[in-house]
Amino acid sequence: MKSLKHLLTIFSFFALSFSYAQVSVNVNIGTPPAWGPSGYDNARYYYLPDLDTYYDVNTSNYIYVSNGQWIRARSLPRVYRNYDLYNEYKVVLTDYRGDRPYDNYKVHKVKYGKGYKGSPQKTIGQRPGKGNNKHDHDHGPGKDKGHGNGHGKGKH
Template identity: 60%
Template sequence: MKTLKLIAVAIVFLVSTNTIQAQVAVNVNIGSPPAWGPAGYSNVDYYYLPDVQAYYDIRATQFIYFGGGKWIRSRNLPNQYRNYNLYNGYKVVLNDYRGTRPYSNFKNHKVKYYKGYKGKPQKSIGSRSNNSSRVNKSTGNKSTGNGGKGGKGKSGHGNGKH
């Protein structure tokens, strides 16, 4: 009888050990913050960009903006903002949403963080290697000033921290 109990306990122990190991989850942030993102924040999924009234999804590396009556996800900002400077523009780190729709609070964000809004000074994660070059903020491509596109401009310098 004791042997049967020991076998039963051993089986329960082995099963529970396997269950515990199976429940271990790995939390990997697939997307990393862009060089133009505000420094000092980890575990952030979205920024709101008041000047262009758009969001940036860090994990999906996509901008989210309203156009044509719906919310659009794109790797680039809309054409009217193709020369917008993401390094110098203010970024609001969001934490007032649920799920994958930060724009659910767009009406509040638009009022609270109006175009031209400047909160606490921000410093970008990266730094620009050449201040005379311009970066196409929607694509991250560097321009040499002659209209041509150079290499990827993944470094940038902001104007303080949030």
Template identity: 60%
Template sequence: MKTLKLIAAGIIFIAVSATSQAQVSVNVNIGTPPAWGPAGYTNIDYYYIPDVQSYYDIRNSQFIYFGNGKWIRSRHLPHHYRNYDLYSGYKVVLNDYHGRTPYIYYKDHKAKYYKGYKGKPQQTIGYRNNDKHVVYKQKDKKDKHYDKHNSKHNNSHRGKGNDDKRR
């Protein structure tokens, strides 16, 4: 009888341990937002980019856009938007959708977030410097993003023969 109680307790302990591990592994695998993504958001999977009528899948680092009669996933924007500035363009954070096909709401997104749509002002995770993308991750909320219009900061790192590459 004592042996049966020990076996039952062991089985319950193993079952509880396995359940706890499964929950942890599901929450650990989260994609990294791009440097041009809006700062201050967690647990999101997609942005909608109104100016290019495309989505960005954060987990898979892919754009999703409609072309040739179907939705296409690609690491790059369509050719006619390759020069689009993702840093200055507005990104709608889709914080209420976590599936695999955000484009099922495309008609709603396109109507609500038209080309040229600007919502609340956004800061990006990284910033631009003289048309070259330079990425600096925030260490904490007190860190300030570089402002390319701040000439004192802009000129303080330049010297003769220096092409302003900072690491």
């Protein structure tokens, strides 16, 4: 009887420990970057055609070729570190669920070559240092040149 009580005590301790561990774990993965395209909350990967690079939203890693190997890194290669990701076109890969988006790289490279622009995109957030002035809009090439009714989704 004493060993049964001892066994129940141990079992209760582990059960209680596991229930606390499950309740207290709160991992915030999959948060898209501010430069990501709005409207794609469940997308895991973006393909950046001008950089031949993927971005994994779940791990916040860029995926690109270095020395002939696909690598994952928290930042872009040095040559692209000053690249403006807010103006870069992002192809949202909605039809891929694995861990190796580059398995389709040959298709992506042909379908979305350098300079590719699909439908107009709005970013989730604003470029740091912009947006404090209500007249601070980007009207660069291909940006809002009077097309549409002037009632966009962004705040002015």
